[in-house]
Every structure is written in C-alpha cells, then in structure tokens.
Amino acid sequence: MDYFILLTVSGISIGVIYGLIGMGYALIFKATSVVNFAQGEVMMLISYMAFSIASSWSLPFWSLLGVCVVLSGVVGLLIERIFIRPMLGQDVFSTVMVTIGMAVMIRAVVVLIWGADPMVLPTDIGDSGVEFGMVFLYTAQIYAIGFLAVCVFGMWAFLRFSRMGVAMRATAARETTALLMGINVTRVYALAWAIAAVIAGVSGVLLGTIYGLGPDMWTQGLRAFPAVILGGLDSVFGAAISGILIGVLENLSEGYIGHGLKEISGFLVILVVLMIRPYGLFGTPEIERV
C-alpha cells in the first residue's frame, strides 16, 4: 500500500505540471479555436528568462515569481500581437502552423541566448522540501500543487463571474455573434494568450526549480498534450484534472508494469477515452480538432 501511495503522490506532483501546461492549451483553444503548439516552448522561454533574472538579482522566490508573472503576461501579449493577430480571419490550420513555426523559433532563440548546457535555476527554495509521513515533496512541488488549485479556482471564477470571462466564453461559443454583441474579440484573444503565457511561465519556473533548465524542457509541453486531449480541448478544468490523471497513470504503469509503458500510457488512455468520448472527459461535443 505504501508503494501505491508513494507512486500516486509522486504522480500527482508531476501531473500538476502537465495540468498547468494543459490549462494553457485549453484556454487558448477555448478562446480562439487554435491549438498552440508552442505552449511548452513559451514555458521554457520564461524559465530561462527567470534564470537571467535570478542570476542577476538575488530575488526571493516569491519576488522572482511575481516578476515572471508580469514578464509572462508581456510575452503572451507580444506573441498574440506579433504572430497571431495578423492571422485573424485566416484558416485555423494556418494559425496552428504559425504556432509550430513559433515553437521552433523559440527553441532556437533559447539556445542562441542561453546556450545548450543544462543549468540550475538559482532560487532560494532550491532542494528544500517537506516530509508528510513517508512522502517527501520539494517545496516547488508543493507550490505547483497550490498554484494549480489557485488556477483552477481562479479560472472558474473568472469565466463564470467576470465580464471578460463571460466575453471569452461568448467568443468561444460563436465569434461572429460575440462581435455583433459588441465584444472586443481581439482583446479577448490577447487576454487568453497572456493568461496562458502566465500559467506556462509559472509552471516553467517551478519545473526549472525542480529539474533544472535544459533546451529540451519544451518536451514537457508534448507530454502534457495527452492531458488536454483527455480532458477535452476546450475544458480548462478538464486539462487540470487530466494532467494529474496522466501523471498518476504514468507512475503507476511504470511502478507496476514498467518496460517503457510510462512513455505511452497517457497516449493509450486517450485512445481509449476518445473512442468512447471523442470530445474528451470534460469537453464540449462540437469541437473541431486539428
């Protein structure tokens, strides 16, 4: 039983990272119908920026995170303004291709600026952690769990109660009608990209604190992709829950079966789930996938 609990808890701790990245995918899709294939790369970019900030000024972790939140928002807005807005009115597929191009470009820029060597993200929480009985969790892992909870609740409240959140849902439901109702659709899009970048940025800082930085960090974006498919491409909440499910499933499959099943277990599950619920566990049935 102890073994099962340990596998589950450690699965949750990696799953929350998948969940956070997945939320970014889902939010952008919900608002713009675009799958942003550069979500993992945005996460990597912000974590490297955090490295430069942390190396230049010895900021406490929370201050560093605060700076990164602002920075991520700006990066998200810039991406939307420079790469995505010119694509408005174009085929969704073309915009998706732009995100793929952006992903490749960000990878190259990261290597160009920071080099390809693995690096430590110097934060003051470092290797510290807390022991809960037989389970030890790094401080950054605990923060990640807390941040996911805050994000889920925050996004629910935002989409449910705020004017902008309602506008975002309206835009997601039918863009033309939203425009006719006086909603500033471009602002909605910009906000979606900014929020997604903030979530990616925070998860990048936390991931970098736990595992260090490397130019292959973006692959975590790919690993989080099954989560967002499982949850439903347009379900921000579903992505968060599914991220945890995938993390736990990966750990249990490795712990009890092994033989590389960890790598494919997430994809196996989405194959099965999509056969029964093609729109994911929490998604809306009318989704058009690309």
Next chain:
Amino acid sequence: MNWFLKGALSAALLTVGSVSATAEPGVTDDMIVLGAVDPLTGPPSLLGKAHSLSLKVWQEDVNARGGINGRKVKIVFEDDGYVPSRSLQSLKKMVDVDDIFGLIGTSGSSQLAAMMPLIDEIGLPSINSMAVNSRHFNPPLNSLFVVGPTYCQEIAAGMTYLVEELGLKDEKYAIAFQDDEFGDDVRCGYLQGVEKYGLNNVLELEFKRGQKDFSAEMLKARAAGVTVLISGGVVAEHSTLLKEAAKNRMKITFLGAHSAHLTPVQALAGSAGDGFYAADYVPALNSLEVTGVAKFMELANTYLSESEVKSLNRYALSGFAGASMFEHAMTQCGEDLTRTCVIEKLQNLNGFETDGLLGPVTFGEGVRHAPTAVMVLQSNAKDSTFSIVSERMEVD
C-alpha cells in the same frame, strides 16, 4: 627558340610533377592545416566546446614552441550541431575547401560513424578522443585511431572498484539506462560486472532519453531494496536520479560512466550530487597533482579567456591528449610530412605517455583502438570537484 620553348615546358612539367608527387593536402612549407568537427551548438555543446577549446590551447602551445618541424599549425573548426549528416557535410567542406591534412576532432559516436566512409576513402589520418564506440574500430579503418575505453569497458572497470575496493559484493545492484546506444553500452558493462562477480542484479530500468521525472523508477528501486545503482544517463538524467534517491531517503551507491564526470551534474543534483562515483579514463581538471593536468591548466590559463576556462571539463583533457599524440606522430615524420607517415607513426605508438592524462597508449598493426586504463573518481559537490579514488585499472 623552339629548343628554348621545349626546354622551358619540360622544366615546368617536371616542377609540377615533382610538387604533385610530394605535396600533401593541408601541408605547405610553413603551415599544417588540421580539421576538427565538434558539436558547438545543441545539447551536447557542453562536450564539444570543451574539446575544441583544448585543441585551441594545443594549437597556440605548438605554435608558441615553433610549430612542428618549423610548420605552424592551423585548426579549422566546424560545428555539426551533433547531427550526423552535418558532420559529414562539415568534413567534406574541410577536405574540399580547407584542404585539411588530418582530423583531430571527430564529434560524437554516430557523428563519427557518418564520417567514417569518407575518412577511409581518402585515408585521412584521424584521431577520436571524444566518444568511443566499438563501431569505430570494429572493423578497424587504417587511418582512424580511437583513444579511450568504451562505456562498456569503463563501467565494467568501475564495478571492479565497487566490488574489490569498496567490498560491495553482497549488495543489491540495479541499472537505470537510457534507450539509446549509450545506454546499451553502459548496460553491457553492467552485465559484464554482474556476471564476473556473480552480483545480485535485482532491477534493470530502461528510460527514454531526455526524461525529466524519475520518481516511479526510483520508488521501484527502493521497493526492490537497491543499494548500488549504475546510472546510464547523461547529465540531467544522472542528476535527477541522484536527487530522487536523496528525496526518497535511499542510501545508495551511484556509479556512472565518464559522462557523469561533469560539474553540471553536481550543480543540478545539488546536495545529492555529493559522493557519487564516475568511471573515467582521464583525471579531473582539479587533479593538479597529475603532471599532464597541471601543464594543461597552465596553458589553458595562458591562452584562454576566463569564461573559456570555465567551460573546460574532462573532454578538454581527452582532446588535448589526442592532439598531443597527433603532434608526436607528425613530429616523428620530420620535414617530409605525409598522411601515410602519420598513420604509420600513430600505429607504432607503444605505451605512449601523456603525462598522466591517459594511461599508456598502444596501437599496432590492425589495432586502431587503445582502451586506456580506467580510474574511478568521486564527486565533491560542495566545491564542485572530483577526487581520484582508485588506481588506474586496465580494461579487458
């Protein structure tokens, strides 16, 4: 007039004939041009940069000493980004455009494999002092010389140390290895050690290269009661395994191949990076008691910038040793420097010493691999150094 023209023409032809008969590519009266292909960008640039910097140090040093038999050395560096097709492209460019005489930087294992047909075709004297794989010398190419043991040989020697010196015979052994050629080679050494000493192999964990999270793997190892883990991961994977073991409060002895003998491994692992072992065939950069290391560091501090010195690691020592061997062979050839002669002189190396950078190097007729002796190093994470904890061990 007719006689004069005929005479002039004959003299000109004779001159051209004699030049083409003696001139070697990349060799002029005052210069020898050599080539080096290294991964200077991409994830393995950590290795490539250090290797190329050591060649730069060697070039400056040789030239400051007056060159080789009066000829200065010039190295043309090419970055292959660790992509085999680019390695071959770089070599073609160096052969056709830069007209190199020999190759002293051969990038990674697969990268060299991609270049081997061309090396063999033109008989280019080449020395591989960076990534050793049995494909490089089995079957041997006449002009390609490989220095250093394979990962398989390294790990097997490291396990000899664990069992014979540390007395870890009755422990529970496991291996975590990545799903590529490197991982397979490490596993080869592990299985040799297990078989040789009849060790208790309780777990073999294969993981995907680039994997970040090892929580399930290390929990599995804990459940199996593993006390000795052989790591077949490179920098980030190795350090994450160490961190996970520490996180799970596992008292475990770690042994890695020479890819673990890097300061970023210590830095990424934090306090968990203290005490692990690495099997290597070159000493640590901080082993200044070794003459070759002290000499190299002195030269590095003379010819490299402060930031370049910081980029050095164990690949700089192996690169410098390889270049020294090439220098020895070229010097032995005298003024009449030819590729054939250098190949012959390299082949004749017998117990060649590199001031302790490598164990004695020996090649021979049809022998193009010198699996130099291995030592075990231990990590001191607090001051980012490694200590030599074993004598050099000959490999099988």
